[in-house]
Each structure stands twice: as C-alpha cells, then as structure tokens.
Amino acid sequence: MEATAQLPAWRTNLATIGALMTRARNELLRxxxxxxxxxxxxxxxxxxxxxxxxxxxxxxxxSTGSYEAFIVPxxxxxxxxxxxxxxxxxxxxxxxxxxxxRLLVSPTPRWVLLAGTVLAASARALIPATFVIAIAxxxxxxxxxxxxxxxxxLMVAAMxxxxxxxxxxxxxxxxxxxxxxxxxxxxxxxILFTPAYAPLALLSGWLADVARINPATDVLEAARQGFVGxxxxxxxxxxxxxxxxxxxxxxxxxxxxMRRTAV
Amino acid sequence: MPAIVAEGLERAFGEVLAxxxxxxxxxxxxxxxxxxxxxxxxxxxxxxxxxxxxxxxGRASVAGHDVSAEARAVRRSIGVALQEAALDPLMTGRxxxxxxxxxxxxPTAEGRRRADDLLERVDLAGAADRRVGTYSGGMQRRLxxxxxxxxxxxxxxxxxxxxxxxxxxxxxxxxxxRALNNEGTTVFLTTQYLEEADQLADDVGIIDSGRIVAEGTxxxxxxxxGNPHIQLQxxxxxxxxxxxxxxxxxxxxxxxxxxxxxxxxxNGAADIPRVVRILDEAGIAVExxxxxxxxxxxxxxxxxxxxxxxESEENSEQEPVGA
Amino acid sequence: MxxxxxxxxxxxxxxxxxxxxxxxxxxxxxxxxxxxxFPTLLLAIQxxxxxxxxxxxxxxxxQSFLQFMxxxxxxxxxxxxxxxxxxxLAVDIEMGFTDRLFAAPIPRFAIVxxxxxxxxxxxxxxxxxxxxxxxxxxxxxxxxxxGALLAVALATAAACAVGGIGAAxxxxxxxxxxxxxxxPLVLVVLFVSxxxxxxxxxxxxxxxxxxxxxxxxxxxxxxxPMISGIDATDTLEALAAIAGIIILGLALSAxxxxxxxxxx
Ligand SMILES: Nc1ncnc2c1ncn2[C@@H]1O[C@H](COP(=O)(O)OP(=O)(O)OP(=O)(O)O)[C@@H](O)[C@H]1O
Ligand SMILES: [Mg+2]
Numbered sequence: 076m077e078a079t080a081q082l083p084a085w086r087t088n089l090a091t092i093g094a095l096m097t098r099a100r101n102e103l104l105r106x107x108x109x110x111x112x113x114x115x116x117x118x119x120x121x122x123x124x125x126x127x128x129x130x131x132x133x134x135x136x137x138s139t140g141s142y143e144a145f146i147v148p149x150x151x152x153x154x155x156x157x158x159x160x161x162x163x164x165x166x167x168x169x170x171x172x173x174x175x176x177r178l179l180v181s182p183t184p185r186w187v188l189l190a191g192t193v194l195a196a197s198a199r200a201l202i203p204a205t206f207v208i209a210i211a212x213x214x215x216x217x218x219x220x221x222x223x224x225x226x227x228x229l230m231v232a233a234m235x236x237x238x239x240x241x242x243x244x245x246x247x248x249x250x251x252x253x254x255x256x257x258x259x260x261x262x263x264x265x266i267l268f269t270p271a272y273a274p275l276a277l278l279s280g281w282l283a284d285v286a287r288i289n290p291a292t293d294v295l296e297a298a299r300q301g302f303v304g305x306x307x308x309x310x311x312x313x314x315x316x317x318x319x320x321x322x323x324x325x326x327x328x329x330x331x332x333m334r335r336t337a338v
Numbered sequence: 339m340p341a342i343v344a345e346g347l348e349r350a351f352g353e354v355l356a357x358x359x360x361x362x363x364x365x366x367x368x369x370x371x372x373x374x375x376x377x378x379x380x381x382x383x384x385x386x387x388x389x390x391x392x393x394x395x396g397r398a399s400v401a402g403h404d405v406s407a408e409a410r411a412v413r414r415s416i417g418v419a420l421q422e423a424a425l426d427p428l429m430t431g432r433x434x435x436x437x438x439x440x441x442x443x444x445p446t447a448e449g450r451r452r453a454d455d456l457l458e459r460v461d462l463a464g465a466a467d468r469r470v471g472t473y474s475g476g477m478q479r480r481l482x483x484x485x486x487x488x489x490x491x492x493x494x495x496x497x498x499x500x501x502x503x504x505x506x507x508x509x510x511x512x513x514x515x516r517a518l519n520n521e522g523t524t525v526f527l528t529t530q531y532l533e534e535a536d537q538l539a540d541d542v543g544i545i546d547s548g549r550i551v552a553e554g555t556x557x558x559x560x561x562x563x564g565n566p567h568i569q570l571q572x573x574x575x576x577x578x579x580x581x582x583x584x585x586x587x588x589x590x591x592x593x594x595x596x597x598x599x600x601x602x603x604x605n606g607a608a609d610i611p612r613v614v615r616i617l618d619e620a621g622i623a624v625e626x627x628x629x630x631x632x633x634x635x636x637x638x639x640x641x642x643x644x645x646x647x648x649e650s651e652e653n654s655e656q657e658p659v660g661a
Numbered sequence: 662m663x664x665x666x667x668x669x670x671x672x673x674x675x676x677x678x679x680x681x682x683x684x685x686x687x688x689x690x691x692x693x694x695x696x697x698x699f700p701t702l703l704l705a706i707q708x709x710x711x712x713x714x715x716x717x718x719x720x721x722x723x724q725s726f727l728q729f730m731x732x733x734x735x736x737x738x739x740x741x742x743x744x745x746x747x748x749x750l751a752v753d754i755e756m757g758f759t760d761r762l763f764a765a766p767i768p769r770f771a772i773v774x775x776x777x778x779x780x781x782x783x784x785x786x787x788x789x790x791x792x793x794x795x796x797x798x799x800x801x802x803x804x805x806x807x808g809a810l811l812a813v814a815l816a817t818a819a820a821c822a823v824g825g826i827g828a829a830x831x832x833x834x835x836x837x838x839x840x841x842x843x844x845p846l847v848l849v850v851l852f853v854s855x856x857x858x859x860x861x862x863x864x865x866x867x868x869x870x871x872x873x874x875x876x877x878x879x880x881x882x883x884x885x886p887m888i889s890g891i892d893a894t895d896t897l898e899a900l901a902a903i904a905g906i907i908i909l910g911l912a913l914s915a916x917x918x919x920x921x922x923x924x925x
Contacts, residue, residue: 087443094440098426105428105469112842123852126867130858134713173424177485180388181441182413256694263702272710282709337392337409 088187095178095191096198102165103199113161114203117154121146121207125214128272136276139303143216147207148227148298149271152291154203155235156262160255162196162235163242167252175336185333193239193326200235204228216302223301226311230298233318234291238262240325247332265291290317339402341366341493341524342387348395349382356382358548359396364526364541366492369519371539371556372528373634375646379548380528381421384497387526388418401492414442417491419482421498421528427471431462431481434470435488442489449488456484460514476507483514494518496527500534512538532634532646544638551641556634563632563640567591567602568613571626580622587612592639600630674767678775685749686779692745695844696787700737701794704730707857719862723888728800731791732884735812736856736876738787739820740847744840746780747827751837769918773832777824784820788813800887808886815899819879822903825910832917856880875902 082090103109129142139145169175178188204227212218219227242258268285269292275283286292297314300306342364349357357379364370374380385391387400389409398405401415425434432453439449457466460480465473473481479499486494496515500508515538519525529535535542536556544552544559552559567588572580577599581590584601587609591600603609607629617624638646686692704727712726723729753759762772792802792809802809831840851857853867854876863871871877882899885892 082443082445084443087440090440090446094437098429098437101428101433108839108842112844115846116844116848119846119849119852123848123867126864127852127858128711128714129864130717130862131711131714133717136713169424173420173422174426175424176390176418176420177424177438178441179390180413180416180418181438182410182443183441184410253689253691255691256698260698260702263699267702267706267710270710272707273713277713279709279712282706285709337390 088184091183091187092191092194095188096195099162099165099192099195099199110202113154113158113199114206116157117150117203117207118210120153121150121210124150124272131273131277134273134277136274138274141216143211143214144302145299146272147211147216147302148230148295149266150207151204151227151231152234152266152295152298153263154207155200155231156238156266157259158200158203159196159235159238159240160242160258160262162192162199162239163244163246163258164252164255166192166243167246167250167254170246170250171252179336186330189240189243189326189330189333192243193236193329196235196239197232200231201228204231219301220306222306226306226314227298227301230294230314230318233322234266234294237318237321237325240322240329244325244329244332247329247336265289266295269295271295290321293317339366340364341368342370342398342400342526344383344387344396344398346396347383347386347393347398349379349386349391350394356548357386357393360545360548360550362543362550362553364524366524367519367522368540369515369525369527369538371535371542372526372545373530373532373535373542373638373646374528374545375530378545380545381497382548383545384418384420384495384526384528388416388495389413414489415492417486417489417494419479419486419494419496419499421501425470425473425478425482427469429470430467431457431470431473432466434481435485438485438488444489452488456487460484461510476503476510479503479507479511480514483511487518491523493524493526496525498528498530501530508534530646532638536634542634544634544641546638546642552637559634559637560632563636565602565604566606566629566631567600567636568610569628569630570599570601570613570617570624571597572599573623573625576622579620580617583616583620583622584613587616591636592643597625603629671768671771674771675774675778678762678771679778682746682749682776682779683782686745686783689749692749693783693786696738696741696745696783697790699741700734700787700791703737704734704791704794707733714858714862717862719859721859721888724801724803725799727795727798728888729884730857731795731800731887732812732880733851733856734791734794735788735816735883736819736851736854736880737847738791739784739816740823740851740876741844742780742783742787742820743823743825743827744843744847745783745827746776746824747831747840747843748837749779750776750828751831751835751840754831754835755837763922769922770915773825773828773914773918776828777821780824780827781817781821784824785813785817787820788816795887802887804886804890808891811886811891811896812883815879815882815896815903818900818903819883819906822906822910825907825914829910829913829917832914832921835921850874850876854880875905878902 124146125142131137132140132142132145137145166175241261245254245258268282268289270278270286275286278286293313294317297311300310340363342362344360344362347357347360348355360383372380372383382391386393387398387405389405389412392406400412403411403415405412435453435456436449439452444452457463460483462477462481462484465477470478470481483499500511503511515525515527527538539556541554542556542559543550570580574597577597580599584590584599587601588604589602591602593600601613610627610629614624614627635646708727708730714720715723715726759772792813827840830843834840853870854874855871856876860868860871860877878898879902881895885895
C-alpha cells in the first residue's frame with residue numbers, strides 16, 4: 076500500500092517549493108486586481124515623496140540634484156517590504172482557514188514550506204520594483220547602469236525575503252490576520268528609519284543615530300549607489316552582509332515558529 | 339501490530355483538559371469509529387494522532403511510529419481529511435490533488451495519473467477544472483477525501499467527514515470509506531452520528547468530555563446494554579403513576595421528554611400485552627407505544643446519563659406498534 | 662407598515678448602531694492600529710528625515726518641523742479612519758449583518774449615520790493622539806486650548822466626511838478587500854495636498870493640484886491654529902471643504918444604497 080514511486084528528497088523539496096510558488100502566483104493572477112495595491116503603494120510613495128519633498132535637494136549635503144534618483148531605491152525597497160509582509164498576511168489567512176494544516180500533515184520538511192512562501196515573495200517583489208524604476212526613468216532619473224540595476228534588484232529580492240520571514244514569524248506566532256499592521260509597520264520602520272528622505276548629515280540627531288545602526292541603511296545604500304553615482308565594492312559588501320545577517324536571523328526565527336506549530 | 343495505539347494520551351489547553359487520558363488500539367485494516375458530542379475531544383485527538391498537535395501527556399504511535407518523536411515517518415504513512423476542510427477556493431480540484439501529490443514526493447507524471455484516477459473515483463472528473471470556490475459542500479468533502487488518498491496511505495484519518503451533508507452525499511462517502519477499507523486501508527473516523535458509527539465501524543470508541551467511556555464492536559456494545567425497551571407516550575400528568583406501576587416489571591430508563599416513559603423488557607414484543615394491561619388496569623391512557631431495540635445512543639445514555647442525539651426518525655431503530 | 666417612525670425613534674436607532682460601531686471599532690486591533698501606527702511612523706520618519714526643510718527659503722515660520730507636520734499626521738489618520746469605517750461596513754455586509762438591518766423597519770440612512778459615529782470616534786481619537794504626541798515632543802499649540810479644540814473639532818468632522826465616502830464605496834462594492842485596497846489611494850490624495858509640505862514649495866504637478874485640493878483647505882484649517890493663530894478665513898475654507906465632501910459622500914451613499922437594494 077505504500078506509495079510506490081518516490082522521488083529523491085531534494086527533488087521533492089524543489090518540486091514542493093515550485094508548487095507553493097505557483098499557488099502564490101495563481102493568487103496574483105486569479106484575484107482580479109490583487110497585484111494592484113502592491114504596485115500602487117510604492118509608486119504612489121515615489122511620486123508623492125518626489126512631489127512633496129523634491130525641494131529638499133536644494134539643501135547642502137545632497138550628492139545628487141535629482142530627488143527622483145535619490146528616492147527610487149527607497150520606493151523599490153518599500154515595495155519589497157510591502158510585498159513580503161503581505162506574504163505574512165496571506166500565511167495568517169491560510170492558518171486561520173486551516174490550509175496550513177494540509178501542508179503540515181505532509182512529510183515535507185518545515186524549511187521547505189517556509190522557503191516556498193519566502194521565495195514567492197521575493198519573485199513577486201520584482202513587479203513593483205520594475206514598475207517604480209520604469210516611472211522613475213520616464214521622469215528623468217538617470218539609468219543606474221547594469222551593475223547598479225542588478226544590485227538594486229538583488230537587494231529588492233532579499234528585502235522581500237526578509238519581510239516574508241518577518242511576516243511569517245508573526246503569522247505563525249499570532250495565527251491571526253490581525254497581526255497585519257504589525258507586519259507592515261515593522262517593515263516600514265526598518266526601511267524608512269534610514270537615510271531614506273535625506274542623506275545622513277541632514278537627518279535630525281535621533282534619526283541619524285537610528286539610521287547608523289540600522290542594517291537596512293546598508294541595504295539602501297547598496298541599492299542606491301548606481302542611481303546617485305558609481306557602483307563600488309565598498310558600497311556593496313555592507314549591503315550583502317546586512318542582507319545575509321537579517322535573513323539568517325529572521326529566517327531562523329520564522330523556521331523555529333514553523334517547527335513549533337504543534338505545541 | 340496495531341495501526342494506531344494511544345496510551346494515556348492527554349492534551350491540555352491552559353486550564354482546559356480537552357483530552358484526559360485516552361487508551362486505544364486500532365488494528366490494521368479496521369474501521370474505527372470515534373463517536374462523541376460537540377466538544378468531546380475528537381478533533382483534539384485526531385490532531386495529536388496526525389502530528390499537528392503535541393500531546394501534553396501519554397504517548398501514541400501510528401503505523402508503528404511515535405507521533406512526537408517520529409513525526410515525519412508518521413506523516414508519510416497517513417492521509418488526513420480534517421474537520422474544517424481547508425481548500426484553496428482559487429485552485430481547481432485538479433491542481434489541489436496535484437499539489438498534494440507533490441507534497442508527498444510523487445513524481446509529476448505519476449501524480450497527474452493519480453489525480454485523474456482519484457477525481458474519477460470521487461465523481462469529480464467533470465468539475466476537476468473548476469475552481470474549488472464554486473464547489474458545493476459535498477463536492478468539497480469528496481475532493482478533500484481524494485486529496486487525502488493521493489499517496490495511498492496505510493492509515494486514513496477522517497474528522498467528521500459527513501457532518502452537514504445530506505443523506506445522499508453521506509451515503510456516497512460511506513461507500514467510498516468501505517471501498518477503501520476493503521482495499522486494506524485502516525480508517526480512523528470521528529462522528530457525532532450514531533448511525534454512521536453503527537453502519538461503518540468495526541469498532542467504536544465513545545468519547546465524552548475527553549474520556550473514552552465505552553469501547554467495542556457496535557454489536558457487543560448494544561448487547562452489553564441488554565434488552566429492548568418499550569417507549570410509551572402518555573397523557574399529561576399520568577407519567578409518575580405509570581412509572582410506579584411499570585417499575586415492577588422492568589428497569590426504567592431516563593426519558594427523552596417529560597411525556598414519555600421508557601421501560602426495559604426482557605422478551606421484546608411478547609411483553610407488550612402485559613404492559614398495556616397494567617396501564618389499562620390503572621386507568622392510564624396510552625397515546626402511543628413502540629418497541630425500541632438498543633442503539634448506540636442507549637449505550638451512550640447508559641455510560642454518560644444523557645443522550646447524544648435529539649430524537650429523530652432517521653437514526654432510531656424503532657418499530658411502531660400502533661396505539 | 663404603520664406610517665413613518667418618529668424622529669426620536671430614528672435617533673435612538675442611530676444611537677444604538679453608533680454605539681455598536683464605536684465598540685466594534687475599539688475591539689478590533691485591525692481597525693484601530695493602522696490609524697495610529699502608520700501616521701505615527703510616518704510622522705517620525707518625516708520629521709526626522711526632512712526636518713532640515715524648515716531652512717528652505719519660503720518655508721512658513723514655525724517653531725519646528727514637527728509642529729508643522731502634526732496637521733499632516735492628523736490628516737492621514739482621519740483619512741485612514743474614514744477608510745477603516747468603510748472596511749467595517751463592508752465586513753458587516755459580507756457577514757450579512759446589514760441584511761438584518763435592511764430587513765428591519767428603520768430608515769436606510771440610519772445605517773450609514775450609525776456607522777459614521779464609529780468613524781467620528783476614530784477621527785477624534787487620532788486627533789487627540791497626535792496632539793498628545795506633539796505636546797510630549799515639544800511642539801506648542803500657538804493659539805492655546807481654543808486652537809486645539811478647533812483643530813480637534815475640524816478633524817472629527819473631516820473624519821465623518823471622509824467616512825461617508827468610505828461607506829458609499831463599501832455599500833457599492835460590498836467587499837472589504839476592495840475598500841482595504843483603497844488604502845494607497847488615501848495617500849495619493851494626501852500627497853497632492855498641502856498636508857505634508859507648504860504648497861508653494863511643492864513640485865509640479867503636485868503643486869497645482871494641491872492649490873485646488875479640498876484636503877489642502879482642511880489641512881490648513883487644522884494647521885493654522887497650531888503654528889500661528891485662529892484665522893477666520895482658513896477656518897471657513899476648511900468648513901466649506903468638509904461640507905463639500907459630506908455632500909458628495911451622502912450623494913454617493915444614497916446612490917449606492919439604491920443600487921444595493923435593487924441588485925440585492
Ligand atoms: N486551541 C484550543 N485552545 C483552547 N481550547 C481548545 C482548543 N482546541 C480545542 N479546545 C477545547 O477542547 C475541547 C475539545 O475540543 P475538540 O475540538 O477536540 O472537540 P470535538 O469533539 O472535535 O468537537 P466537535 O464535534 O464540535 O468538532 C473543547 O472544550 C474545546 O473548547
Ligand atoms: Mg471536532
């Protein structure tokens with residue numbers, strides 16, 4: 076009676092991650108308008124901040140005269156944070172509905188279940204990022220160069236994964252969609268308590284202090300470098316390190332919660 | 339070796355003791371009916387046996403593996419259809435079964451073939467490419483059942499598979515469960531329906547307030563209760579007098595409502611004239627009378643002191659005898 | 662039917678529904694948290710990140726950027742309150758609660774008015790919250806208690822007005838996720854108003870739109886008593902803008918109600 080044909084474990088795991096990503100994609104394609112908020116929010120932030128605070132570049136301390144260029148990576152990362160946290164909200168909904176139980180009673184390793192959610196969020200975050208870049212380029216922001224663009228996209232995918240780990244951790248802990256504001260505002264704080272609106276030197280004292288210790292500052296600087304100047308290794312490696320650190324920490328915490336669902 | 343074993347299994351949620359020390363053994367190839375009212379602890383037990391919930395006391399093993407220590411191995415051997423059938427309304431039935439096949443490590447081509455077979459088997463082939471959100475309640479249950487079968491599990495857990503279904507859909511599920519069992523699958527099934535346990539199960543465990551209060555084959559449980567009883571409906575106000583008279587010929591059972599008297603009789607139908615004569619002599623008018631053979635409800639009453647189901651035509655084995 | 666219910670009866674119904682919606686609002690973290698959390702976060706980020714803006718030539722004289730931004734945070738909070746009220750109504754529709762109300766012999770508008778009471782309570786709560794934050798972090802209210810009361814009153818009225826539009830959309834669509842999806846739109850209309858920055862210093866085309874955006878008038882009405890003094894013109898303009906939004910909301914709600922009763 077035991078199932079006859081069994082794939083090797085690694086292929087099963089890959090196939091499962093793929094299937095979970097497909098399900099997330101279906102959600103995007105089959106709910107009319109589901110993709111819109113994820114794209115709209117960062118675009119609006121981009122256009123709005125630009126219209127409202129554009130005059131800031133007249134102040135001393137900006138390395139670029141184009142506020143569009145300065146703010147594009149912020150909006151891209153915000154889109155990633157928003158999308159990743161939304162993955163957490165969706166997981167909470169799946170828990171409330173009992174869908175997660177279906178996955179949990181299968182022999183799939185728990186990290187595979189988490190990876191499906193997280194990678195789907197990473198992939199999905201590329202949509203709003205692309206949208207924001209297209210608008211920024213249309214409005215006259217300079218092309219960041221292929222290397223700058225690649226790094227920006229990498230940071231977007233990583234930030235979405237970090238946000239998805241954060242959101243999943245909260246979803247698994249609270250088992251309720253009412254944790255959604257916490258998921259969203261946590262990511263918003265992480266991404267915006269950085270030199271998002273103005274360079275470090277122009278931030279008021281307390282925000283400058285927070286930004287200096289916030290690892291997201293390094294992620295933002297890495298994503299921003301191509302838009303405001305040349306791409307350098309010195310601006311890149313701290314971003315990679317920050318991303319790896321946050322992924323390890325939040326991924327570990329989320330995995331721990333995933334393993335504790337039966338408690 | 340039994341397919342499912344539980345020893346002193348317990349689960350507490352804070353102060354609430356949902357399951358308080360359950361012992362059971364389900365043999366390979368058996369259908370085990372877990373019968374109990376709302377809140378008895380059926381779902382909690384199933385969630386522990388299927389590794390979704392850790393016991394807070396005792397131990398259990400399924401297909402030879404401990405549910406806490408060897409959860410992965412347990413998950414490989416079981417199929418589960420939970421009470422709150424969580425189906426993604428945006429997926430089609432076919433997609434759901436294929437996803438389930440992937441989760442169980444079945445190669446793609448094989449998964450597709452099994453999905454087609456299973457959808458055929460539960461009579462959903464026509465609706466396979468429609469979104470689950472458009473399915474009726476009965477179709478969703480059948481799909482959930484099919485999903486649980488995709489890896490041909492040795493042990494199948496069904497938590498209230500027919501609650502809320504109409505009699506026809508219920509029979510469809512029963513037939514499917516019997517067929518699976520004939521192919522060798524061990525089935526652990528919870529239900530609040532007496533008839534379901536009676537018809538389907540080889541062995542029944544009756545659970546109330548987190549404890550198993552009776553266990554055995556439906557026949558042995560009913561035989562344990564003993565004799566049939568006569569149920570009398572009387573005019574208002576004569577119940578006490580009738581009880582006094584009838585108490586002399588047999589044991590009185592707790593009535594389901596205030597106008598009825600239930601008296602146990604040894605000889606079945608042969609005792610009816612005697613009962614009628616006694617009441618007639620006492621001048622008590624009988625509105626209705628029937629002979630009732632023991633049901634699992636009587637077993638339940640005997641063990642807990644109250645009824646599992648409200649009285650209904652459908653699931654009592656009554657023989658109207660006129661009035 | 663035994664004729665029209667008296668005004669007193671209708672008021673009682675509105676009060677009962679209003680109490681329910683206020684209670685429901687404060688019991689659901691999903692409804693109340695965004696109204697406080699997001700504007701507070703944004704206030705912190707914007708005052709920290711753009712505080713140097715006060716040095717830009719043409720920036721109005723203010724004690725600090727925080728003092729200037731308080732009105733922006735209040736605007737954001739009251740817009741979100743209107744949105745939350747719409748979400749709550751849509752949830753009621755999804756759960757079938759409004760059907761129960763529609764089936765009862767009460768005027769339809771009582772359902773909308775009752776809902777707006779909850780929205781008003783949220784708006785009031787938000788305004789008080791941000792006044793408190795301002796005071797804690799050292800922003801002064803230049804025109805004193807009277808000015809603070811004026812700002813709070815305008816904010817509460819504006820929350821009701823925006824809530825009317827939220828309710829109309831909820832009635833029309835009957836879907837909580839659609840109303841929820843309007844959340845970014847709330848930010849759009851605010852960004853093209855003078856809520857976050859002086860209109861003269863904004864960049865085209867936002868600058869021109871902000872000059873005509875009714876929310877600019879509401880924002881200035883709330884801001885003036887905080888950064889300078891009570892000004893009759895600003896106050897009247899704010900009231901006019903609020904009245905305009907109320908009329909729009911009522912008209913849309915009435916249409917949506919008729920539509921809902923027609924399509925069932
Ligand atoms: N997560 C939980 N937290 C607290 N109490 C719980 C939890 N899950 C179950 N319970 C309690 O445990 C008891 C048994 O619940 P359980 O769901 O196992 O009953 P059941 O027999 O499946 O009932 P039903 O027929 O209604 O499905 C109930 O009193 C319930 O309130
Ligand atoms: Mg149950």
